[in-house]
Amino acid sequence: MEFTKIAQQAKQASLEIAGLNTRIKNIALEAIASAFEQNKKIIFDANKQDLISAKTLVEEGKLAKSTYNRLKLDENKMRDMIQGVRDIAKLEDPIGEILLKRELDKDLILTKVSCPIGVLGIIFEARPDVISQISSLAIKSSNAVILKGGKESINTNKTIMDIMNSALKTIEEFPQNVIQQVFTHEDIAQMLKCDEYINLIIPRGGNKLVQYIKNNTNIPVLGHASGICHIFVDSNADYDMASRIVTDAKTQYPSACNAVETMLIHKDFPLKNELYASLELNEIKLVKNPDRWDIEYGDKILSVKEVNSLDEAIAHINKYGSGHTDSIITNNTQNAEIFMNNVDSAGVYWNASTRFADGFRYGFGAEVGISTNKTHARGPVGLEGLTIYKYKLTGNGQIVDDYVKGEKHFTHKDV
Template sequence: MNFEDIAKQAKNASLEMAELTTEVKNKALLKIADALEENKSQIFEANKTDLEQAKDSVSPSVFNRLKLDENKMRDMIQGIRDVVKLEDPIGKTLLARQLDEGLNLYKVSCPIGVIGIIFEARPDVIAQISSLAIKSSNAVILKGGKESINTNKTILGIINSVLDSIKEFPKNALSQVFTHDDVAQMLKCDASIDLIIPRGGNKLVKFIKENTKIPVLGHADGICHIFTDESADFETAKKVIIDAKTQYPSACNAVETLLIHKNFNKKDELLKELENAEITLVSNPDTWAFEHGDKTLAYKVVTNIDEAINHINTYGSGHTDCIITKNEQNAQKFMQKVDSAGVYQNVSTRFADGFRYGFGAEVGISTNKTHARGPVGLKGLTIYKYKLIGNGHIVKDYVDGTKHFNHKDL
């Protein structure tokens, strides 16, 4: 089947999905979570094959993303069950207004439609996105990296086998493609696809944005900063920075640059503790606008908070940035003036995650300033429509002055 046919089938499925009840969607999600739990060994075996084939051809950071372990599997399955607990975002009345007697306007949440997801070596992404798509009544077309092809096929195969057993669920709601040509076709398919979400490196995101007319939601880089203010507590700074850099170094929300106030009196001790945590410190990088993806951390001493904010807004990627401080005024200034999707006070940048925010899961993190920003969960996969209900009302009466709007909120 060619890509255009896959996209048309997804479009048809998306129109049917708009009518799914919350009960049907939640039943599907619970069955999927159980099926993934029951078939863990099959998934791990497929992942083992991918890891074996990729071990000599990918970077350590990509290999880490590719690897599924018990922790990732647990979080993946729990994420699906958490989505069940979330309120259905579809059909919510966001505004109700009487324009005139018997003429009522409603703004109601609805699915986006068909979403194309292009991602690299993150096989757990399939379960995350599928669960959010089901709950938000969207159809998705998934294109994963070649490194994770066996894991991706296995996971989506399990998911679709569950959906096929639910008679109310439309066919072809979740589909998967595999080739570079499929990506090229996806980017041209603006008649059927409503949104593209890339999850991967800067090159991938840049290529997609430059080669499609379809709206793109996502982020290119994860250049996250931590600013250690003059008043910062040493233990807090040490704990937060080490976690933000070492807990998962290849994640997009790992810290890449540390800024230290010149009057912070434990700078040397802090840097020593970071080195003891096996962090490689770089004081004069070739560029500050760089995502290392490993345990390398660039650092710089700054004169004041204004220099720190200016540095972040100049070299950062608008992802997630943090201040370590006991000065509440500085904290508020930092959080107000740093132009990022996430601005934190005294906590690790690794918290920038839909699962940790209680969204159940996420399709990615957006640095966009329209539609959705930060971790994109259920609400980020909805849009709205206006429903106007009347009884033979015509505009001519209002233009002539025969009738008048009263614009009362209901």
């Protein structure tokens, strides 16, 4: 099918799901979870087909082993995928929340109410469980969604999508075409141009994919291209805390976007050499003269720089960081406050590991992605990031001319 037709269908679906009540949405999510349970074998079979092709590509050196691993669905991932859908059903409905209620004048009431964004475009790489997760988030937030997955997982993706849509078809009140899938590279090009129908693009994948998308669309993009996170060890930092936090932030999951890439260390920190030795003992490779300061290693490698002052540390982070998450380790409250106010990042931490930057750890119950944008949503984004608001105004015949002429006056009272 032509992309424009799919996008038009998504737009129509978005209008129909906008007002759908919470109960039906949760029934739809439970139907999806049950359908996955009943059709596990079909999904695993489809996944095996993808794995056979992928294995050949790995052997030919055309596909990374890590991609192969992300592509592979096993019982654990399947269980998590199904549980993920049910967890989203349990979340509060983010739609219809009253954000402001104000009397503009007698019998003229303004209400600001949360509502869905409309149509989401999702472009993701190998992980097929993204389909189920993003589709569930879209349903819960009353958005329509068009997904484009990686070609390596095409059989798995098609099978998961078919199972979801078959489940949704059993629910009479649920609109058609809320979740749709496209497959070609040309579809991506068209999606990025389709600002008439698509309201938000969410890329789920590596730096290159996200950067490509950000550079090639004027549709808002929610995400982050890179995660260059820093930890600044201040002159009076606690030695044990510094060692533990830097080790956690670098080694607990080195390929995560919230892993630390650069340690800045105050020249007057008395246990510098001990700290270096301790990190090296924890298998971290220290690089004291990197070619560039904006490297995301994704591995147990850490750039290290001595700085002369707090201000120098802040300036370094604002220059080379990606605005993701940066932490200071210090016993000096004033320095901590200056750091948290002046570092221009989505997360600014004091005496805690950068690895806490995560929607689940923040207690959002879901994570749409992590954003380094300066508008709409920043940092770990929960369901709320898939909503916007509208203003409802109810009157009994009020006209502006009466207020301009001074015959009536606004009261502007929040109610």
